[in-house]
Structure formats: structure tokens, C-alpha cells
Amino acid sequence: MKHHDVIVLGCGGLGSGALYWLARAGADVLGLEQFSHGHELGSSHDHSRIIRLSYDGVAYARLAPYSYACWSELEAESGIKLVHKTGGIDFGPAESNEELQAVVDTMKTVGIPFEEWTPAEAMGHFPQFTLPDNVRVIFQAETGFVNARQGTQTHALLAQARGANLLEGAKVTAIIPKATGVDVKTNLGDFSCGKLILTVGPWLKVAMQLLGKILPITVTREQVTYFKSPTIRDFAPDRFPVWIWYGNREHSFYGFPVYGEVAVKAAEDLGGQVSDPDKRSFDKDERSDKTLRNFLGDFIPGILGPELYTKTCLYDMALDRNFILDSLPDEPNILLADGAGHGFKFASLIGRIMAELALEGQTPHDISEFRFDRPALTDPNFKASFTIQDRILNEWFN
Numbered sequence: 459m460k461h462h463d464v465i466v467l468g469c470g471g472l473g474s475g476a477l478y479w480l481a482r483a484g485a486d487v488l489g490l491e492q493f494s495h496g497h498e499l500g501s502s503h504d505h506s507r508i509i510r511l512s513y514d515g516v517a518y519a520r521l522a523p524y525s526y527a528c529w530s531e532l533e534a535e536s537g538i539k540l541v542h543k544t545g546g547i548d549f550g551p552a553e554s555n556e557e558l559q560a561v562v563d564t565m566k567t568v569g570i571p572f573e574e575w576t577p578a579e580a581m582g583h584f585p586q587f588t589l590p591d592n593v594r595v596i597f598q599a600e601t602g603f604v605n606a607r608q609g610t611q612t613h614a615l616l617a618q619a620r621g622a623n624l625l626e627g628a629k630v631t632a633i634i635p636k637a638t639g640v641d642v643k644t645n646l647g648d649f650s651c652g653k654l655i656l657t658v659g660p661w662l663k664v665a666m667q668l669l670g671k672i673l674p675i676t677v678t679r680e681q682v683t684y685f686k687s688p689t690i691r692d693f694a695p696d697r698f699p700v701w702i703w704y705g706n707r708e709h710s711f712y713g714f715p716v717y718g719e720v721a722v723k724a725a726e727d728l729g730g731q732v733s734d735p736d737k738r739s740f741d742k743d744e745r746s747d748k749t750l751r752n753f754l755g756d757f758i759p760g761i762l763g764p765e766l767y768t769k770t771c772l773y774d775m776a777l778d779r780n781f782i783l784d785s786l787p788d789e790p791n792i793l794l795a796d797g798a799g800h801g802f803k804f805a806s807l808i809g810r811i812m813a814e815l816a817l818e819g820q821t822p823h824d825i826s827e828f829r830f831d832r833p834a835l836t837d838p839n840f841k842a843s844f845t846i847q848d849r850i851l852n853e854w855f856n
Contacts, residue, residue: 462488462623464816465642465651467633467665469495469624471502471606471802472795473657474613475809476816478532481620483817488649489624490642492661495614500659500735501772502610504682505718506603507802508700509541511570512548512596514560517780517827519568521807524823528806529604536612539605544695544715546601547580547587550704552594557704562596573597584699586692586760601700603714606802613809633668635789653816656794660735660772669789674835675796676842678773679733681743683750684721684766692760693722702727703753711753713761721766724758726750728773728799735772742768773799777842778834783811783825 464480466473469491480487493499509526513519529541550558565572574596577589589595614624625646632643633654640654658665666673687693698715705711713724729746733739747768754761775798776782782796795812797804807823814821833840 459641459648459650460488461650462486463651464488464653464655465490465640465649466655466657467630467642468492468656468658468661469614470500470657470659471610471805472659472797472808472812473655474610474617475805475807476655476657476795476812477617477622477624477809478613478806479810479813480816481617481622483813485813485817487617487622488651489614489617489622490628490630490644490649491624491626492629494626495624496607496611498769501774501797501799502606502659502802502805503771504606504769506714506723507606508546508601508702508712508714509604509803510546510598510601510700512546512561512565512572512598512601514557514564515827516564516567517824519564519570521804521823525804525807526600528810529609532609532612532616532806535616538608538612540609540612541602541604542695542717543600543602545597545599545699547584547699547701548596548598548704549580549589549593549701551706552592555594555704555706557706558594558596561704565598570598584697586698586758588757588759597699603700603717604803604805605718609802609805613806630665630668633665633792635669635792640791652791654792655812655816656792657812659796660774662774662794662796669786669792671786674777674840676773676775676777677733677735678728678730678775678799679738679743679770680725680728680730680773680799681746681768681770682723682725683747683768684719684723685761686721686763686766687761688763689760690716690720690722701758703757709749709753711750713758719766722761724750724754724761726753730773733772738770738772740770775799776834777840778832780832780834781808781825781828782830782835783808783815783828784830785815787830
């Protein structure tokens with residue numbers, strides 16, 4: 459049985475990040491990926507993911523600058539530009555919008571600069587928007603996007619260049635905790651390690667079952683659509699920002715300028731259905747598609763054009779939709795990182811944090827809100843508190 463300092467199980471965005479930072483620290487590390495690396499069955503594929511400082515929670519806002527710094531270090535080593543800053547618009551109904559107010563309050567608390575614009579001022583900066591007077595608009599200059607596919611590939615490539623091993627097509631059949639480490643059995647052989655890091659995304663429930671544990675994780679199938687706008691120049695990155703619509707606990711949407719395709723990407727956030735990652739459909743969700751098109755027609759009509767394609771992905775979330783960054787209760791040699799359907803922007807930083815926890819037993823970052831001993835993971839009566847599509851998800855739970 460081959461022994462490693464650390465094994466990383468699942469090498470998508472977070473796992474590849476962990477692989478890189480472990481290898482960079484000089485650890486003997488093995489990555490196990492059940493599919494091919496860079497596959498499109500989970501959450502870490504496609505061209506772009508939003509990166510921002512404008513969060514609605516202090517824990518995330520304090521981590522966000524370090525996320526930018528980690529991506530910058532990866533760019534410096536690889537020579538590949540991964541982060542593209544466009545500025546970002548956060549907007550939504552002005553009246554009693556707790557979500558948007560939380561973003562403003564958080565930025566004030568943490569000291570993140572932002573501007574508040576009237577709808578007319580916003581349209582003066584970005585005439586692509588059609589905004590009525592009852593909309594509140596926040597602009598934050600550091601918002602942009604990370605190239606998701608390249609970010610994952612770059613982490614893995616540089617990790618391998620530093621001596622890490624990555625086995626593709628490695629399906630785990632057993633995880634056996636021991637006093638001094640963990641044994642991992644796969645279809646490609648058996649391995650042992652001092653620390654095991656689980657970054658398996660939508661397959662978290664499956665991994666927990668191998669350990670005889672149940673974890674309240676919800677997996678939903680989501681989708682993004684690329685539109686061939688007839689005014690494509692208006693949506694180039696030098697003319698159009700990343701944007702997020704906060705629907706005040708109803709529908710939420712987000713989108714990007716042109717990147718990766720000659721088309722504009724937009725999506726409904728958490729508009730999909732609960733799904734089994736091994737049985738999920740790749741068909742378009744017509745309800746979510748109609749909801750997105752109606753929103754764009756009202757607020758950013760120039761995006762709408764012929765559809766280039768619609769692509770699906772998976773969200774995996776604790777009931778409070780917060781990260782999990784911790785060791786398993788009663789299993790200190792097994793660490794878990796879950797990005798809750800919004801973690802890719804933090805992928806490099808999370809990888810670094812998990813490497814620090816595995817090798818040093820601690821991290822300088824405050825991750826106390828992402829521990830296991832919180833109600834969303836320990837209270838069987840905890841109600842799903844997703845801010846979007848509560849009704850659909852709670853109906854499923856009940």
C-alpha cells in the first residue's frame with residue numbers, strides 16, 4: 459500500500475487548489491479523481507465564475523481579499539491571467555431588500571469601498587441596463603471573474619510539476635480511518651495517508667456514506683445560458699460589468715460580459731431542482747429558462763439573442779448555504795471542504811487553508827463560521843435557509 463502525507467479526494471476547483479498548495483509546501487500528495495480531470499459533471503467547469511468583495515456576510519468579506527491574493531500568486535507562477543476585473547453591479551428592488559442591505563452593511567463593516575448609484579446614474583455608466591426608479595444599485599470596482607476551467611487546470615498542472623500525483627478514473631470503494639491516518643481503497647489500488655482531504659462536491663453524501671455518516675447536504679442542478687447578442691460589442695469586458703440581481707428572497711440572477719464564447723452568459727441562481735449527481739439530467743430546465751429570459755427582457759434586453767447553448771452544473775450545499783471547512787467530528791485525520799455552490803472564487807484560498815490545516819493543524823484565517831458544530835449540520839430540525847427558491851427546497855425536505 460503506497461503511503462502519502464496527504465490524499466486529496468476529488469480534484470475539481472477546490473481539490474486542485476489543495477493539491478497545488480500542498481505540493482508547494484513540499485508535501486507528498488496524491489489526488490484521486492473519479493472522472494477525468496476537468497470533467498463537466500460537477501461544479502468547476504465552464505469559462506467563468508464571479509469573484510468579488512461585495513459579500514453579504516462578514517466572514518466571506520474578510521476572506522475575499524486573500525482569495526484575490528492567492529489567484530495572483532498562481533498567475534505569477536504560471537504566467538496565465540486568470541482573474542479579470544470588470545467592476546460589478548449589485549442591484550435589486552429598493553424597498554425592504556434585506557439581501558442588498560446586508561451587502562452594503564458588510565462592506566461598511568469590513569471597510570470595502572463602494573459606490574451607491576441612482577438608476578439613472580447606473581444607466582449613465584452602463585446604458586445596457588434598463589432600470590426603473592424603484593431599483594437600488596451598488597457598484598464595486600474590484601468585482602470580476604475567474605477563468606474556472608483554466609484555474610482548475612493551472613492548479614493541477616503546477617502541483618504535478620512540483621511532484622504531486624493525480625490519478626484519474628479512481629473510484630473510491632472504502633475509506634478506513636485509523637489512529638495514525640487513513641486508508642483509501644480504489645479500483646486502481648489501495649493507498650494510505652496521514653491526512654485525507656475530501657473535496658468531492660456533489661458527491662459529498664456518497665463519501666460520507668463510505669464513512670458510515672449522514673450529512674445534510676442538498677444537491678441541485680443549475681444551468682447557465684450563452685446568448686448571441688445582436689449588439690455583442692456592448693457587452694465586451696471593457697464596456698459591461700459582472701452583475702448580480704438580489705431579488706429579496708425571491709428570484710436571483712447573475713451574469714458576465716462576453717468571455718470564452720462569442721456570447722453573453724447569464725443565469726438564475728439556485729433556480730434548479732434537487733438532483734442526484736449520478737442520475738442528474740442534462741436537459742434544459744424550461745421553467746428556469748423562461749424566468750431568466752423574462753428578467754433579461756425587463757432589465758438587460760440587449761443580451762437576448764439566439765441561444766448559443768445552455769450548460770448545466772451542480773450546487774452542493776449545507777442547509778445554511780455556508781462553506782464547510784473543518785475536520786470531521788471524531789475523525790481528526792479527515793478534513794472536508796465544501797463550497798456550497800458559490801465557492802469557486804475562493805478555490806485557491808480554500809486549497810491553501812486546507813493545506814495549512816492538513817500540514818500544520820491550523821490556519822491564520824478565521825473560518826469559525828464554517829465549522830461542523832453549527833446548527834445547519836447538527837440540528838435535525840434546522841430549516842433550509844437558502845435565500846432563493848426556499849419554497850421549492852423546503853417542500854422537498856418536508
